[in-house]
Amino acid sequence: MKLYARSTIEEIRNRHNFKLSKSLGQNFITDPTVIEGIVEGSGAGEGDLVIEIGPGIGVLTAEAAEAAAAVVAVEIDKKLIPILGETLRGYNNIEVINQDILKTDLNEIIRDRRERGIFDGKVRIIGNLPYYITTPIIMKLLEEVVAADTITIMMQKEVADRINASPGGKIYGAISVAVQYYCTVERIMTVPKEVFIPRPKVDSAVLKLTPRQKPPVELKDTKAFFACIKAGFGQRRKTLLNSLTGALGLSREQVKEVLGTAGIDPVRRAETLDMKEFAAIANAAVDITLSQETD
Numbered sequence: 001m002k003l004y005a006r007s008t009i010e011e012i013r014n015r016h017n018f019k020l021s022k023s024l025g026q027n028f029i030t031d032p033t034v035i036e037g038i039v040e041g042s043g044a045g046e047g048d049l050v051i052e053i054g055p056g057i058g059v060l061t062a063e064a065a066e067a068a069a070a071v072v073a074v075e076i077d078k079k080l081i082p083i084l085g086e087t088l089r090g091y092n093n094i095e096v097i098n099q100d101i102l103k104t105d106l107n108e109i110i111r112d113r114r115e116r117g118i119f120d121g122k123v124r125i126i127g128n129l130p131y132y133i134t135t136p137i138i139m140k141l142l143e144e145v146v147a148a149d150t151i152t153i154m155m156q157k158e159v160a161d162r163i164n165a166s167p168g169g170k171i172y173g174a175i176s177v178a179v180q181y182y183c184t185v186e187r188i189m190t191v192p193k194e195v196f197i198p199r200p201k202v203d204s205a206v207l208k209l210t211p212r213q214k215p216p217v218e219l220k221d222t223k224a225f226f227a228c229i230k231a232g233f234g235q236r237r238k239t240l241l242n243s244l245t246g247a248l249g250l251s252r253e254q255v256k257e258v259l260g261t262a263g264i265d266p267v268r269r270a271e272t273l274d275m276k277e278f279a280a281i282a283n284a285a286v287d288i289t290l291s292q293e294t295d
């Protein structure tokens, strides 16, 4: 039985009277090359732990269980739990947790499974993400500094393009800088909408995010860096002088000074800045705030 086949998915749906939930972002993969692409792309191998976000009926889960020492799959929909019990029956290295991924302490799972000797290798996070919470999931993984070696995830192509964007274009934004600060980004493949059940409105893409060992820029205060990015892109059509005024409690005069110290023309807009330039602004802003405090 091929788990990913449309006929199998239909048969499981009918027998379990399971209705695909649009609000939970349930679009299941029916193409084996996409399944292989995600699992192989993740680098999962002997000794590794794979954590899967949203297993659905378990197509990626089963493929990952063939490659890795163990798989922990976190699925919010309790109706899928008995189905997964059936489809993954043949594997003794898969654990399904019925929980909201946004409320799951992944570092605790990793620490516990390593301590119990369930795996001794690397940690691979994979998933065909529920699209309604793509950004919150990615930001959770990065901000909580989940101890993953790789994060290989499918998302709407448009979101993947934004994450992977370079300075200068309309699609370059806060999420591009944020993700690229934490990780290197690689596109594994583009996936046409036709391969999903049900078919979504847009195509998808798989990105491999590899958390950096060392930050790409030196920051005096990470919060100030992200506050500058948020303020700059929050009003992206405005000049930096205007969009940054008020951010970090800085007056217009102080923003002028900060931009001067950072060597950035105040009439530029956030979308033209690379990561180093954002870092220079944030570090200058921290200096000015500190010197104010000591006055």
Ligand code: SAM
Pocket (backbone or CB within 6 Å): 024, 025, 026, 027, 028, 029, 053, 054, 055, 056, 057, 058, 059, 060, 074, 075, 076, 077, 080, 099, 100, 101, 102, 127, 128, 129, 130, 131, 133
């Ligand atoms: N992995 C399967 C596949 O590729 O065929 C299903 C992918 S489907 C796009 C997204 C899955 O995430 C669904 O099974 C859905 O129920 C689950 N899901 C949605 N929200 C979730 C959440 N907050 N936490 C965990 N799983 C969630």
